[in-house]
Each structure stands twice: as C-alpha cells, then as structure tokens.
Amino acid sequence: MSATFTELRAAGIPITRSCALLGRPRATHYRHARGPVQGPRPARAVPENGQALSGAERAAVLALINIPAYADLAIGQIWARELDEARYWCSVSSMYRIARAAGQSRERRRLATHPAKIKPELLADGPSQVWTWDITKLRGPDKGVFYQLYVLIDIYSRFNPSWIISPVEDSLLAADFLAEAIERNGAIPHTVHADRGTSMTSKPVSALLTDLGVARSHSRPRVSNDNPFSEAQFKTLKYLPEFLASFASLAHAREFCAGFFYEYNYIHRHSGIAWHTPASVHFGTADAIDQDRQNTLTAAYHAHPERFGRRPHPPTMPTQFWINQPENEPHMN
Secondary structure, three states: OHHHHHHHHHOOOOHHHHHHHHOOOHHHHHHHHHOOOOOOOOOOOOOOOOOOOOHHHHHHHHHHHOOOOOOOOOHHHHHHHHHHOOOOOOOHHHHHHHHHHOOOOOOOOOOOOOOOOOOOOEEEOOOOOEEEEEEEEEEOOOOOOEEEEEEEEEOOOOOOOOEEEEOOOOHHHHHHHHHHHHHHHOOOOOEEEEOOOOOOOOHHHHHHHHHHOOEEEEOOOOOOOOOHHHHHHHHHHHOOOOOOOOOOOHHHHHHHHHHHHHHHHHOOOEHHHOOEOHHHHHOOOHHHHHHHHHHHHHHHHHHOHHHOOOOOOOOOOOOOEEEOOOOOOOOOO
16 A cells, blocks of 8 residues: 555545545555654653643632622623633633632622412311412313313312303402402311412402402412312312313303302202201301201211111211311311
C-alpha cells in the first residue's frame, strides 16, 4: 500500500484524494510520515502557582457574589453582569465552586414561602353546626357537555339543606345558593367546609359567609379525604343502579336529582346515624322514633324471650361527628 501511495503522490494526486482512493485514514498517513516519537513528550508549561485562583482571588470572588447588589442573584447572572462591565474574575464554574465551598450552593434568590395548610379539624355535636359542600359534574347529552351539581350536606344529620344544577359553575350563583340554603334552614351553621375550587374560594362566597359570621374551612391541597361527607354522598349518587351515564337535558338531570335527594333525606335510613333518616335527625324526631323502636323491641322480647341472648335495644345515635378527629380526642358515641 505504501508503494501505491507513493506512485499516486508522484503522479500529483493530493494526499486527501490518495488516502480516499486507498481507503487509508489520513491520520494513519501522517503518523507514519512523522515517524515514532523519540522520548517523552514535552510537558505543557504551567505557571508556578498552577491554574487555580489564589486564596486572595477566591476571597475576592466570594465577597463579590455577596455584595448587596448581587446577594439575591444566581451565579450565572453575576458572572454575566460583571463581564458586561468589562470585569472578568474567573469562569462560571469556578464561581460556582467558590460559592459551594462557602456553603452557598442553595437557592440564592429570595423566594416566597408558603406555609403548610392547616389540617381542618371540625366537630359537630348537633344539626346545623357544620356544613360541607362540593360541586360534581353530570354528563349531558353531547360530548363535552356537563351540568354542575351543587350540594350541601350537614355532617351531623347527613341532611341536604339545598342542591341546585346549573349549566355552568359560577361564583355568584354559588353565593346565592348558600344564602338561600341558610335562609331556608332557619339556622346559620357556625362553619361551612369545602375544597379549594374556584367557586369555594371566590370573593362572593367569602363575603357572604363573613357577613353572616360563618367560619370558612377548606380542604388541604391534594388531600382527597378532607371533605369525606360530600365525597361519600356523591359516590352514593353515582353508584346507584339507576344512575344514568348521561342526561338528555338540564330538566332531565334536575328531575332525577329531585327524586334522589327526596329519597336520601326522607326515606333512606343511614347506617352512620343509627339507621335514621337524615330528616329525622336534622329536625329532632329521632328520639321519639328511638322510643318507638325500643317499645317494639321490648314487646318482641316479652313475646319470645328465648330468642334473645339479652334485652334488645335500638342502635345508639353517635353524639359527635368529626372531619379529621384529633388523635388525642376520645371517640364518643
């Protein structure tokens, strides 16, 4: 191959073309042409103190990045601004290393801090004390069409003071919804709890509750179980066998929900409230019903005592209901 290469060069063929014709890398040609390197390669001249910044230079850079004008800036910002002022101190990476060695590798900028949201701990030991509310979507007749179902629930009685369905979610509508529910109920709750949706945190709703002296409570961000009563009722609604995948119209959705909430308030016996209806607990007839139940059970016991291991009693109504009961609070029934 060397002889052929020599012939090509003698014929005036350039080195690049000759290497291409022979499939020979040019680096190989030049290495062979140069011959073996005799002895060790000369070392590159290095300044006596090396390439590193001196202690005084490092101290100057550290003082620079901590002056008031730069104390809030990222290292790259400082380096660029100094360079634009015709001042070169060191490379960006060196400036970062100096800051890191001084324990300043954290975020240098002043950032807004957001303290952790307080865990809501709400207690109700009677009706009309703590209400929760939420909004869920009901699918309409066409793709992308949803109706907004607003629902209030009393966490002690499980009674629904009010509900509405709207084609859109609106903060003014939400405020009117709450005001009408409180007026119809005849008693103002001391707390209204909701998640952090736009309507729940809106100015109209906040102003209304403030004017009425009602405490506002909100779920923590990304905590799904801070509004359990409303979420549980929505599950009850949407897991009904007769619940529809979509509704033909707004009137159709309202007709369905009217039947559901009447059944839920006045007919459905709720296991969480000793198998009473929410309306019975909310309007104070549960004690009389418990007495009637006791009379029935007593009569059954006297008629066939052999069928009972002990004297029967109706389920006991709990005396307290919590959202996020503290661990040190005793569970009272």
